[in-house]
Amino acid sequence: MAKQSKTSQIRTPIVCVLGHVDHGKTSLLDTIRGSSVVDTEAGAITQHIGATIVPIEAIARGNSSLAKMQFNIPGLLFIDTPGHHAFTTLRARGGSLADLAIVVVDINEGFKPQTIEALQILRNYKTPFVIAANKVDRIHGWRVHENESFATTFAKQNERVQGMLETKVYELVGKLSDLGFNSERFDRVRDFARNVGIVPTSALTGEGISDVLMMLIGLAQRYMTDNLALSVEGPGAGTVLEVKEERGLGTTLDVILYDGTLSVGDEIVVAGHNQILTTKVRSLLKPRPMSEILIEDKFERVKSVAAATGIKVAAPKLEGVIAGTPLRVVRGENRDEVIEKVMSEIEDIQVTIADE
Numbered sequence: 005m006a007k008q009s010k011t012s013q014i015r016t017p018i019v020c021v022l023g024h025v026d027h028g029k030t031s032l033l034d035t036i037r038g039s040s041v042v043d044t045e046a047g048a049i050t051q052h053i054g055a056t057i058v059p060i061e062a063i064a065r066g067n068s069s070l071a072k073m074q075f076n077i078p079g080l081l082f083i084d085t086p087g088h089h090a091f092t093t094l095r096a097r098g099g100s101l102a103d104l105a106i107v108v109v110d111i112n113e114g115f116k117p118q119t120i121e122a123l124q125i126l127r128n129y130k131t132p133f134v135i136a137a138n139k140v141d142r143i144h145g146w147r148v149h150e151n152e153s154f155a156t157t158f159a160k161q162n163e164r165v166q167g168m169l170e171t172k173v174y175e176l177v178g179k180l181s182d183l184g185f186n187s188e189r190f191d192r193v194r195d196f197a198r199n200v201g202i203v204p205t206s207a208l209t210g211e212g213i214s215d216v217l218m219m220l221i222g223l224a225q226r227y228m229t230d231n232l233a234l235s236v237e238g239p240g241a242g243t244v245l246e247v248k249e250e251r252g253l254g255t256t257l258d259v260i261l262y263d264g265t266l267s268v269g270d271e272i273v274v275a276g277h278n279q280i281l282t283t284k285v286r287s288l289l290k291p292r293p294m295s296e297i298l299i300e301d302k303f304e305r306v307k308s309v310a311a312a313t314g315i316k317v318a319a320p321k322l323e324g325v326i327a328g329t330p331l332r333v334v335r336g337e338n339r340d341e342v343i344e345k346v347m348s349e350i351e352d353i354q355v356t357i358a359d360e
């Protein structure tokens with residue numbers, strides 16, 4: 005079974021899914037979330053506010069080569085809302101909240117305007133990504149092997165189908181080259197720092213999905229562990245995903261916490277229209293597990309959470325907070341410094357929005 009190394013504390017990388025409309029972003033996310041959302045055993049995929057965490061054990065379960073490896077990341081956090089808007093409005097540390105991305109492209113349709121836009125955005129943000137060349141099951145004559153890895157299903161296709169897939173992958177490689185990216189089919193990439201991996205997938209049949217997950221883990225392990233290290237301790241930092249009225253709770257914030265810890269009673273700094281507010285966390289809420297769906301209160305209260313996670317924050321004075329703005333915890337540090345930090349982050353957001 006895959007082990008998580010105990011020597012280093014590394015937070016879960018945050019992943020966003022981008023691509024053209026109808027190419028399969030939502031289906032891919034649904035397949036990744038899979039039926040094991042209801043699974044209650046250890047290592048089960050868990051639903052968070054605005055996000056889904058797929059633990060490393062769940063990824064390794066579907067992949068025999070991964071099962072023997074040692075990992076120092078706990079899993080992957082997928083932002084539930086696909087698309088450019090979520091990627092670009094959810095900012096953190098002057099960049100995007102997402103550490104990694106999947107660009108979904110319909111292998112039969114090829115690149116469309118929003119695919120190109122997604123690639124340009126990822127280049128601007130210097131976000132590592134993989135391409136999911138989706139809907140391979142639509143290739144004429146494709147034989148479906150549900151949930152199999154790409155290598156397994158590809159080996160079972162006839163030569164004509166294999167050739168067709170190769171041609172379509174090379175069309176994508178050519179298009180990516182025109183846009184200034186070196187790429188290859190993922191199983192032929194030697195250096196992921198120089199080449200983008202293209203994974204043939206079917207969100208409908210699950211083929212190639214384990215390879216996408218493995219590629220993301222590989223990118224995170226190899227190129228991002230410095231960014232992710234130690235981010236599970238210290239005062240929390242997050243981005244407001246949504247501002248929502250909840251019955252009995254008043255105005256609440258759905259927050260993706262990307263750094264540190266957030267606890268009930270913590271003083272937080274958030275941003276409203278033309279003003280910075282400070283308030284104290286009254287409660288932290290998670291969605292209840294599916295098995296407890298009959299309990300009337302749909303949220304479960306927790307005392308403290310660590311990055312990366314999605315959490316609902318209830319606190320006084322949250323009316324007027326704006327989605328896409330930062331949230332920071334004041335702890336030990338000078339409160340004025342934290343306020344300064346939030347103000348400069350907001351200026352940064354406004355400058356970047358004006359640039360786009």
Ligand code: GDP
Nearest residue numbers: 024025026027028029030031138139206207208
């Ligand atoms: P989005 O707009 O990018 O989120 O695309 P959706 O996930 O909503 O998918 C658009 C349509 O394509 C839906 O009818 C899906 O069922 C279908 N679809 C998505 N992925 C696949 C796939 O891998 N194979 C096939 N055959 N259909 C797919």
